[in-house]
Amino acid sequence: MELQQMRYVVAVAEERNFTRAAERCRVVQSALSHQVKALERELGVRLFARTSRRVELTAAGEAFLPHARASLESAERAHADAASAAGEVRGTLTIGLIPTVTAVDAPAALAAFHRAHPAVQIALRGGGSNEFVAAIAAGRMDVAVLGLPEGEPPSGVAHRELVRERFVAVVGEQHPLAGKRRVRLAEIAGETFVDFPVSTPGRAQSDLAFAAAGVHREVSFEVMDMGIVIELVRHGLVVALLAPALVAGVPGVATVELADGPGRVEYLAWSEFNPSPAALTFLRTVERGGLARG
Template sequence: MELRHLQHFVAVAEDQHFTRAAERLMVSQSGLSASIRALERELQTPLFVRTTRRVTLTPAGRALLTEAERILAQVRSAHEAVAAVQGVLRGMLALGSEQCIAGVHLASLLAAFRRQHPDVEICLRQAGSGALAEEVAAGRLDLAFAVRGEREDTDQLRAVPLTSEPMIVLSHASHPIARAGAAVTPEDLGDEVFVDFHPDWGPRRTTDSVFAAAGVRRSVALEVNDVHTLLDLVEEGLGVAVVPRHFRHKRKSLTALPVKGTGETVYETVALLPPSQATSPAARALMALLETQDA
């Protein structure tokens, strides 16, 4: 099995199209097809279901994709490690992050990293914490800034703590809980209309844990995928939102009250990385830079 076979396989899996994958790889379509056929002969199983419009992975193809991505990531890390020993940090930093993550100012961090390491290409992906954890574990991301969940600290993933904070409830100033002006419990909020993020986002996962621990069921009527829409909906009085405490600075017109009775549940942000021996030089350099900014 040759590395180029795996590279070709991953490209076709990503594009779901031989012609587009061949153009991206700058190889002939016939050469790409031959490479995939050679891989299928070696593994003695079809990897793709081919139609006139697209190709999709077979079960064997899906199993191979995870391993192929991990192998290619390790090869890339090996090249970058050799370059780092030679005194030059180059290659690519594949980074993931949630929106408005606490404990890191992402834009200034990446700007400082680029100034120090101009030969490293930065690729950024924004997604929910669950998806980011899977991407790091699979080797598709070098690291990610996310919210701690239940599946971190495994053989393929480690979590480096950044910061933690309590949750608060945001509401319109005219809302009854705002007028009361006192800390609230999950039980106090059980009958409210909620604005919240999609289930994969860290704040939503933390809030779900808070209410589950309290044994309180809640209904998320307004589900969004960005912070500003959430704040707009709350500001219009369409619902309340339970969010990390640092969100209160984003919209001064909203009333922010503490949420008590949450037990040990807090919003904790972490840097997700592969095991130390598999962490790329670029990821280590970014984490070192983050530590100096926090100092």
């Protein structure tokens, strides 16, 4: 059994197509198919049920796939660790970024890291803080920037607090609230709001603040994309509660201080169990480059 055969099996399983898997692996389809069949003969089981139009994992394939992935990850880690011992950082680096990062200059950090360590393959992932924490704990992600409500630090991962922020109400320039300097949540609870999906940490901080104020609000738009949030605000449709740094200098919007508004804490998080050389080097890049404010 060879690592290359495992790579082919993983590619076919993920692409559900031998042609696309061959293109992804940069090999002719006949060679990929031959190696998959050779592995099936060695194992004595069929890994895929296939016709000319359809490819699916068999029960044996479902059982084999996670171990194949784990073997490939171990081999890549062994290569990266050996290179690191010789002074070269290699391997992969998977980074999670919430859509509301303000504490880290992510483009500058990535540019500095890539210039210094071009052999590292970088994968950026968007999403929410909870899924990032779970991915780091499971070994599927190396580093992430998290945004969590005050008093709820991440658990199960190593972390460093970057910054604490108080939210402001963000409205369109023509919105009636635009001329106010400071309001309470009770004064704006009847507005139409845009926020992150329910049960996400990005939403929780605002929900908790309204609950603490003893008032109820309706969220009419649930959005994960900050660009869409800003456009909805700019068109006067909604009010958003955001960290002020996210909208500093953005045309067409105004901010209003909140007397009892929510707060959040941004964290830099990474695996507390055997972090990869690439992960540790990226963390040092952020720290030494002054790219994280805290």
